[in-house]
Amino acid sequence: xxxxxxxxxxxxxxxxxxxxxxxxALSLISLPRSGExxxxxxxxxxxxxxxxxxxxxxxxxxYSVFLxxxxxxxxxxxxxxxxxxxxxxxxxxxxxxxIEERVPSNLSSLFGVRVFVADEGVWEAPLTFSxxxxxxxxLMRVEFSSLNVNGVAVDLVGQVIVWDAVxxxxxxxxxxxxxxxxxxxxxxxxHGRFVSLRLNFIV
Amino acid sequence: MKNCEIKRLHDVDVMSVSKxxxxxxxxxxxxxxxxxxxxxxxxxxxxxxLAIDRAEVAVVSAYETVLEAKRTRANVSxxxxxxxxxxxxxxxxxxxxxxxxxxxxxxxxxxxxxxAEEVGxxxxxxxxxAYESWIVGLLIRIISSIVGVIAVAFGTFxxxxxxxxxxxxxx
Numbered sequence: 001x002x003x004x005x006x007x008x009x010x011x012x013x014x015x016x017x018x019x020x021x022x023x024x025a026l027s028l029i030s031l032p033r034s035g036e037x038x039x040x041x042x043x044x045x046x047x048x049x050x051x052x053x054x055x056x057x058x059x060x061x062x063y064s065v066f067l068x069x070x071x072x073x074x075x076x077x078x079x080x081x082x083x084x085x086x087x088x089x090x091x092x093x094x095x096x097x098x099i100e101e102r103v104p105s106n107l108s109s110l111f112g113v114r115v116f117v118a119d120e121g122v123w124e125a126p127l128t129f130s131x132x133x134x135x136x137x138x139l140m141r142v143e144f145s146s147l148n149v150n151g152v153a154v155d156l157v158g159q160v161i162v163w164d165a166v167x168x169x170x171x172x173x174x175x176x177x178x179x180x181x182x183x184x185x186x187x188x189x190x191h192g193r194f195v196s197l198r199l200n201f202i203v
Numbered sequence: 204m205k206n207c208e209i210k211r212l213h214d215v216d217v218m219s220v221s222k223x224x225x226x227x228x229x230x231x232x233x234x235x236x237x238x239x240x241x242x243x244x245x246x247x248x249x250x251x252x253l254a255i256d257r258a259e260v261a262v263v264s265a266y267e268t269v270l271e272a273k274r275t276r277a278n279v280s281x282x283x284x285x286x287x288x289x290x291x292x293x294x295x296x297x298x299x300x301x302x303x304x305x306x307x308x309x310x311x312x313x314x315x316x317x318x319a320e321e322v323g324x325x326x327x328x329x330x331x332x333a334y335e336s337w338i339v340g341l342l343i344r345i346i347s348s349i350v351g352v353i354a355v356a357f358g359t360f361x362x363x364x365x366x367x368x369x370x371x372x373x374x
Contacts, residue, residue, distance in 0.1 A: 014355060021352055025345050112298075116283045154301075155301075155302075
Protein backbone atom coordinates (compact mmCIF):
# COMPACT_ATOMS: atom_id res chain seq x y z
CA UNK A 1 0.00 0.00 0.00
CA UNK A 2 1.14 3.56 -0.72
CA UNK A 3 1.48 6.22 1.99
CA UNK A 4 -1.55 8.17 0.67
CA UNK A 5 -3.70 5.07 0.98
CA UNK A 6 -2.52 4.64 4.61
CA UNK A 7 -3.32 8.31 5.22
CA UNK A 8 -6.90 7.77 4.04
CA UNK A 9 -7.14 4.67 6.24
CA UNK A 10 -5.97 6.68 9.27
CA UNK A 11 -8.38 9.51 8.48
CA UNK A 12 -11.37 7.18 8.12
CA UNK A 13 -10.44 5.30 11.31
CA UNK A 14 -10.00 8.60 13.16
CA UNK A 15 -13.32 9.88 11.85
CA UNK A 16 -15.17 6.71 12.89
CA UNK A 17 -13.61 6.84 16.37
CA UNK A 18 -14.51 10.55 16.63
CA UNK A 19 -18.13 9.80 15.78
CA UNK A 20 -18.19 7.00 18.39
CA UNK A 21 -16.83 9.18 21.21
CA UNK A 22 -19.06 12.10 20.16
CA UNK A 23 -22.18 9.94 20.09
CA UNK A 24 -23.36 10.99 23.61
CA ALA A 25 -23.46 14.61 22.51
CA LEU A 26 -24.84 13.75 19.04
CA SER A 27 -27.70 11.82 20.66
CA LEU A 28 -28.99 15.14 22.05
CA ILE A 29 -29.87 16.21 18.54
CA SER A 30 -33.33 14.72 18.29
CA LEU A 31 -34.70 14.43 14.82
CA PRO A 32 -38.39 15.16 14.32
CA ARG A 33 -40.43 11.98 14.42
CA SER A 34 -41.49 10.88 11.00
CA GLY A 35 -44.83 9.36 10.13
CA GLU A 36 -48.42 10.46 10.43
CA UNK A 37 -49.75 11.74 13.74
CA UNK A 38 -53.24 10.69 14.63
CA UNK A 39 -55.58 9.36 17.30
CA UNK A 40 -57.37 6.06 17.28
CA UNK A 41 -60.89 5.54 18.54
CA UNK A 42 -62.58 2.18 18.92
CA UNK A 43 -65.60 0.47 20.31
CA UNK A 44 -65.52 -3.20 21.37
CA UNK A 45 -68.26 -5.49 22.58
CA UNK A 46 -68.68 -6.68 26.19
CA UNK A 47 -66.04 -9.39 25.61
CA UNK A 48 -63.49 -6.90 24.31
CA UNK A 49 -63.96 -8.16 20.75
CA UNK A 50 -65.55 -6.76 17.63
CA UNK A 51 -68.14 -9.47 17.08
CA UNK A 52 -71.12 -9.20 19.38
CA UNK A 53 -72.18 -5.57 19.58
CA UNK A 54 -75.56 -4.80 21.14
CA UNK A 55 -78.20 -4.36 18.45
CA UNK A 56 -81.68 -5.37 19.60
CA UNK A 57 -82.37 -3.20 22.63
CA UNK A 58 -85.25 -3.45 25.09
CA UNK A 59 -86.49 -0.81 27.52
CA UNK A 60 -84.50 -1.03 30.77
CA UNK A 61 -82.13 -3.69 29.41
CA UNK A 62 -78.43 -3.14 30.22
CA TYR A 63 -75.75 -3.37 27.53
CA SER A 64 -71.98 -3.03 27.75
CA VAL A 65 -69.28 -1.95 25.35
CA PHE A 66 -65.66 -0.88 25.71
CA LEU A 67 -64.63 2.54 24.49
CA UNK A 68 -60.96 3.07 23.68
CA UNK A 69 -58.61 5.83 22.53
CA UNK A 70 -55.05 5.46 21.26
CA UNK A 71 -52.78 8.50 21.18
CA UNK A 72 -50.26 8.71 18.31
CA UNK A 73 -50.00 12.50 18.32
CA UNK A 74 -46.49 12.77 19.71
CA UNK A 75 -47.55 14.41 22.99
CA UNK A 76 -49.85 13.78 25.97
CA UNK A 77 -53.33 14.60 24.73
CA UNK A 78 -56.44 15.87 26.50
CA UNK A 79 -59.58 14.42 24.92
CA UNK A 80 -63.28 14.72 25.55
CA UNK A 81 -65.49 11.99 24.18
CA UNK A 82 -68.96 13.41 23.62
CA UNK A 83 -71.70 10.81 23.92
CA UNK A 84 -74.67 11.62 21.68
CA UNK A 85 -77.82 9.90 20.48
CA UNK A 86 -79.70 10.40 17.22
CA UNK A 87 -82.46 8.96 15.13
CA UNK A 88 -82.20 8.41 11.38
CA UNK A 89 -83.31 11.90 10.42
CA UNK A 90 -80.93 13.74 12.77
CA UNK A 91 -77.46 14.75 11.54
CA UNK A 92 -74.48 12.45 12.00
CA UNK A 93 -70.93 13.76 12.36
CA UNK A 94 -68.51 13.32 9.48
CA UNK A 95 -65.24 11.39 9.60
CA UNK A 96 -64.02 11.44 6.01
CA UNK A 97 -61.90 13.94 4.11
CA UNK A 98 -59.34 16.35 5.61
CA ILE A 99 -59.71 16.60 9.41
CA GLU A 100 -60.24 20.36 9.36
CA GLU A 101 -63.23 19.90 7.04
CA ARG A 102 -64.92 17.25 9.18
CA VAL A 103 -67.83 18.45 11.27
CA PRO A 104 -69.39 17.12 14.47
CA SER A 105 -73.09 16.44 14.84
CA ASN A 106 -74.92 19.58 15.95
CA LEU A 107 -76.87 17.57 18.53
CA SER A 108 -76.09 18.44 22.12
CA SER A 109 -73.86 16.13 24.11
CA LEU A 110 -75.54 13.88 26.65
CA PHE A 111 -72.42 12.90 28.49
CA GLY A 112 -68.75 13.90 28.26
CA VAL A 113 -65.85 11.62 29.14
CA ARG A 114 -62.63 13.56 29.86
CA VAL A 115 -59.43 11.62 29.27
CA PHE A 116 -55.70 12.34 29.34
CA VAL A 117 -53.69 9.86 27.28
CA ALA A 118 -49.88 9.69 27.23
CA ASP A 119 -48.02 9.73 23.92
CA GLU A 120 -48.18 6.23 22.40
CA GLY A 121 -50.55 5.39 25.24
CA VAL A 122 -53.97 3.80 25.21
CA TRP A 123 -57.06 4.42 27.32
CA GLU A 124 -59.98 2.00 27.48
CA ALA A 125 -63.04 1.95 29.74
CA PRO A 126 -66.28 -0.04 29.97
CA LEU A 127 -69.55 1.74 29.23
CA THR A 128 -72.79 0.26 30.44
CA PHE A 129 -75.96 1.81 29.10
CA SER A 130 -79.71 1.31 29.12
CA UNK A 131 -82.64 3.21 27.63
CA UNK A 132 -85.99 4.04 29.17
CA UNK A 133 -88.62 4.42 26.50
CA UNK A 134 -92.23 3.70 25.66
CA UNK A 135 -94.08 2.86 22.48
CA UNK A 136 -96.68 5.29 21.14
CA UNK A 137 -98.91 2.96 19.13
CA UNK A 138 -101.09 5.63 17.56
CA LEU A 139 -98.08 7.54 16.17
CA MET A 140 -96.05 4.35 15.60
CA ARG A 141 -93.02 5.74 17.29
CA VAL A 142 -90.69 5.08 20.21
CA GLU A 143 -90.63 7.90 22.76
CA PHE A 144 -87.64 8.14 25.06
CA SER A 145 -87.47 9.35 28.63
CA SER A 146 -83.86 8.73 29.65
CA LEU A 147 -80.54 7.14 28.83
CA ASN A 148 -78.53 5.61 31.66
CA VAL A 149 -74.76 5.64 31.12
CA ASN A 150 -72.56 4.03 33.79
CA GLY A 151 -75.25 4.59 36.42
CA VAL A 152 -75.95 8.21 35.49
CA ALA A 153 -79.41 8.97 34.10
CA VAL A 154 -79.45 11.47 31.26
CA ASP A 155 -82.62 13.21 30.10
CA LEU A 156 -83.84 12.06 26.68
CA VAL A 157 -87.35 13.48 26.85
CA GLY A 158 -88.47 14.69 23.43
CA GLN A 159 -86.32 12.22 21.52
CA VAL A 160 -88.40 9.96 19.27
CA ILE A 161 -87.76 7.29 16.66
CA VAL A 162 -90.30 6.60 13.98
CA TRP A 163 -90.85 3.21 12.37
CA ASP A 164 -88.46 2.48 9.52
CA ALA A 165 -90.71 0.59 7.11
CA VAL A 166 -87.82 -0.30 4.78
CA UNK A 167 -85.58 -1.93 7.38
CA UNK A 168 -88.50 -2.86 9.62
CA UNK A 169 -86.99 -1.49 12.80
CA UNK A 170 -86.92 1.45 15.18
CA UNK A 171 -83.40 2.51 14.35
CA UNK A 172 -81.30 4.78 16.57
CA UNK A 173 -77.60 5.51 16.90
CA UNK A 174 -75.58 5.93 20.07
CA UNK A 175 -72.37 7.59 18.95
CA UNK A 176 -69.16 8.88 20.43
CA UNK A 177 -67.28 11.90 19.03
CA UNK A 178 -63.68 12.65 19.98
CA UNK A 179 -62.76 16.25 20.71
CA UNK A 180 -59.16 17.30 21.34
CA UNK A 181 -57.97 20.19 23.50
CA UNK A 182 -56.20 22.75 21.32
CA UNK A 183 -53.86 25.00 23.32
CA UNK A 184 -53.87 27.62 20.54
CA UNK A 185 -57.60 28.18 20.58
CA UNK A 186 -57.79 27.30 24.31
CA UNK A 187 -60.78 25.06 23.71
CA UNK A 188 -61.76 21.62 22.50
CA UNK A 189 -62.03 21.11 18.75
CA UNK A 190 -63.67 18.21 16.94
CA HIS A 191 -60.92 15.69 16.17
CA GLY A 192 -62.69 14.29 13.13
CA ARG A 193 -63.38 10.86 14.54
CA PHE A 194 -66.44 9.12 15.85
CA VAL A 195 -67.72 5.62 16.43
CA SER A 196 -71.35 4.64 16.37
CA LEU A 197 -73.59 1.85 17.61
CA ARG A 198 -76.61 1.12 15.48
CA LEU A 199 -79.50 0.01 17.70
CA ASN A 200 -82.92 -1.46 17.06
CA PHE A 201 -85.43 -0.62 19.77
CA ILE A 202 -87.75 -3.53 20.45
CA VAL A 203 -91.34 -2.67 21.37
CA MET B 204 -125.86 64.46 47.58
CA LYS B 205 -123.55 64.38 50.48
CA ASN B 206 -123.20 60.58 50.18
CA CYS B 207 -121.94 60.83 46.57
CA GLU B 208 -119.05 63.09 47.46
CA ILE B 209 -115.67 61.69 46.51
CA LYS B 210 -113.23 61.59 49.37
CA ARG B 211 -109.79 63.13 48.90
CA LEU B 212 -106.74 61.23 50.06
CA HIS B 213 -106.37 63.02 53.30
CA ASP B 214 -110.04 62.30 53.92
CA VAL B 215 -109.57 58.55 53.62
CA ASP B 216 -110.09 56.77 56.85
CA VAL B 217 -106.90 55.89 58.73
CA MET B 218 -108.33 52.40 59.19
CA SER B 219 -108.55 51.85 55.38
CA VAL B 220 -104.88 52.77 54.92
CA SER B 221 -103.80 50.39 57.64
CA LYS B 222 -105.93 47.61 56.08
CA UNK B 223 -104.34 48.20 52.71
CA UNK B 224 -100.89 48.18 54.28
CA UNK B 225 -101.69 44.96 56.14
CA UNK B 226 -102.98 43.35 52.93
CA UNK B 227 -99.78 44.31 51.04
CA UNK B 228 -97.66 43.05 53.90
CA UNK B 229 -99.39 39.65 53.91
CA UNK B 230 -99.11 39.48 50.12
CA UNK B 231 -95.41 40.27 50.21
CA UNK B 232 -94.83 37.63 52.89
CA UNK B 233 -96.36 35.00 50.62
CA UNK B 234 -94.82 36.28 47.42
CA UNK B 235 -91.33 36.78 48.81
CA UNK B 236 -90.31 33.10 48.81
CA UNK B 237 -91.29 32.81 45.14
CA UNK B 238 -89.07 35.72 44.06
CA UNK B 239 -86.40 34.83 46.59
CA UNK B 240 -86.21 31.21 45.41
CA UNK B 241 -85.91 32.37 41.79
CA UNK B 242 -83.19 34.82 42.77
CA UNK B 243 -81.42 32.17 44.84
CA UNK B 244 -81.71 29.67 41.97
CA UNK B 245 -80.05 32.14 39.57
CA UNK B 246 -77.43 32.82 42.22
CA UNK B 247 -76.90 29.06 42.75
CA UNK B 248 -76.53 28.59 39.00
CA UNK B 249 -73.93 31.36 38.84
CA UNK B 250 -72.02 29.71 41.68
CA UNK B 251 -72.03 26.37 39.81
CA UNK B 252 -70.94 27.94 36.52
CA LEU B 253 -68.15 29.80 38.30
CA ALA B 254 -67.02 26.65 40.15
CA ILE B 255 -66.99 24.63 36.90
CA ASP B 256 -65.11 27.42 35.06
CA ARG B 257 -62.48 27.56 37.80
CA ALA B 258 -62.13 23.76 37.72
CA GLU B 259 -61.78 23.84 33.89
CA VAL B 260 -59.02 26.45 34.14
CA ALA B 261 -57.23 24.49 36.88
CA VAL B 262 -57.38 21.24 34.88
CA VAL B 263 -56.10 22.89 31.68
CA SER B 264 -53.34 24.65 33.62
CA ALA B 265 -52.29 21.36 35.25
CA TYR B 266 -52.34 19.66 31.83
CA GLU B 267 -50.10 22.35 30.35
CA THR B 268 -47.64 22.02 33.27
CA VAL B 269 -47.59 18.24 32.74
CA LEU B 270 -46.83 18.84 29.04
CA GLU B 271 -43.91 21.09 30.00
CA ALA B 272 -42.65 18.48 32.47
CA LYS B 273 -42.86 15.86 29.71
CA ARG B 274 -40.83 18.12 27.40
CA THR B 275 -38.01 18.07 29.99
CA ARG B 276 -38.21 14.24 29.77
CA ALA B 277 -39.85 13.76 33.17
CA ASN B 278 -41.86 10.60 33.78
CA VAL B 279 -45.42 11.92 33.91
CA SER B 280 -47.42 8.68 33.80
CA UNK B 281 -48.43 8.94 37.48
CA UNK B 282 -49.41 12.59 36.99
CA UNK B 283 -51.60 11.64 34.02
CA UNK B 284 -53.40 9.06 36.17
CA UNK B 285 -54.12 11.75 38.76
CA UNK B 286 -55.15 14.19 36.04
CA UNK B 287 -57.63 11.59 34.81
CA UNK B 288 -59.18 11.56 38.29
CA UNK B 289 -59.53 15.35 38.11
CA UNK B 290 -61.06 15.00 34.63
CA UNK B 291 -63.54 12.44 35.98
CA UNK B 292 -64.69 14.85 38.70
CA UNK B 293 -65.01 17.65 36.14
CA UNK B 294 -67.14 15.47 33.84
CA UNK B 295 -69.27 14.57 36.87
CA UNK B 296 -69.68 18.28 37.71
CA UNK B 297 -70.94 19.00 34.17
CA UNK B 298 -73.33 16.06 34.38
CA UNK B 299 -74.75 17.05 37.79
CA UNK B 300 -75.17 20.63 36.59
CA UNK B 301 -77.21 19.38 33.63
CA UNK B 302 -79.32 17.27 35.99
CA UNK B 303 -79.95 20.32 38.20
CA UNK B 304 -77.99 19.03 41.20
CA UNK B 305 -76.18 22.31 41.87
CA UNK B 306 -74.71 21.35 45.25
CA UNK B 307 -73.33 18.11 43.84
CA UNK B 308 -71.95 19.95 40.80
CA UNK B 309 -70.12 22.52 42.95
CA UNK B 310 -68.73 19.74 45.15
CA UNK B 311 -67.46 17.76 42.12
CA UNK B 312 -66.02 20.90 40.49
CA UNK B 313 -64.17 21.78 43.73
CA UNK B 314 -62.79 18.23 43.93
CA UNK B 315 -61.62 18.49 40.32
CA UNK B 316 -59.92 21.82 41.04
CA UNK B 317 -58.19 20.48 44.16
CA UNK B 318 -56.88 17.43 42.28
CA ALA B 319 -55.79 19.57 39.34
CA GLU B 320 -53.97 22.06 41.55
CA GLU B 321 -52.13 19.23 43.32
CA VAL B 322 -51.17 17.72 39.97
CA GLY B 323 -50.02 21.15 38.75
CA UNK B 324 -47.79 21.62 41.79
CA UNK B 325 -46.32 18.11 41.49
CA UNK B 326 -45.75 18.61 37.76
CA UNK B 327 -43.93 21.88 38.40
CA UNK B 328 -41.65 20.21 40.98
CA UNK B 329 -41.05 17.30 38.62
CA UNK B 330 -40.33 19.66 35.75
CA UNK B 331 -37.68 21.54 37.78
CA UNK B 332 -36.09 18.28 38.96
CA ALA B 333 -36.08 16.83 35.46
CA TYR B 334 -34.70 20.05 34.00
CA GLU B 335 -31.85 20.16 36.53
CA SER B 336 -30.89 16.53 35.93
CA TRP B 337 -31.19 17.13 32.18
CA ILE B 338 -28.78 20.08 32.41
CA VAL B 339 -26.28 17.98 34.43
CA GLY B 340 -26.59 15.12 31.95
CA LEU B 341 -26.20 17.52 29.06
CA LEU B 342 -22.98 18.98 30.49
CA ILE B 343 -21.56 15.50 31.18
CA ARG B 344 -22.34 14.37 27.65
CA ILE B 345 -20.96 17.48 25.98
CA ILE B 346 -17.77 17.57 28.09
CA SER B 347 -17.13 13.83 27.72
CA SER B 348 -17.69 14.07 23.96
CA ILE B 349 -15.37 17.05 23.57
CA VAL B 350 -12.65 15.34 25.66
CA GLY B 351 -13.17 12.12 23.67
CA VAL B 352 -12.96 13.88 20.30
CA ILE B 353 -9.77 15.74 21.31
CA ALA B 354 -8.23 12.49 22.62
CA VAL B 355 -9.10 10.60 19.41
CA ALA B 356 -7.82 13.42 17.16
CA PHE B 357 -4.59 13.71 19.14
CA GLY B 358 -4.14 9.92 19.35
CA THR B 359 -4.76 9.49 15.62
CA PHE B 360 -2.28 12.26 14.82
CA UNK B 361 0.42 10.73 17.10
CA UNK B 362 -0.23 7.26 15.65
CA UNK B 363 -0.05 8.64 12.11
CA UNK B 364 3.30 10.37 12.78
CA UNK B 365 4.74 7.23 14.36
CA UNK B 366 3.47 5.14 11.48
CA UNK B 367 4.85 7.56 8.90
CA UNK B 368 8.32 7.55 10.57
CA UNK B 369 8.39 3.74 10.57
CA UNK B 370 7.11 3.65 6.98
CA UNK B 371 10.02 5.82 5.76
CA UNK B 372 12.56 3.90 7.87
CA UNK B 373 11.41 0.65 6.23
CA UNK B 374 11.48 2.28 2.79
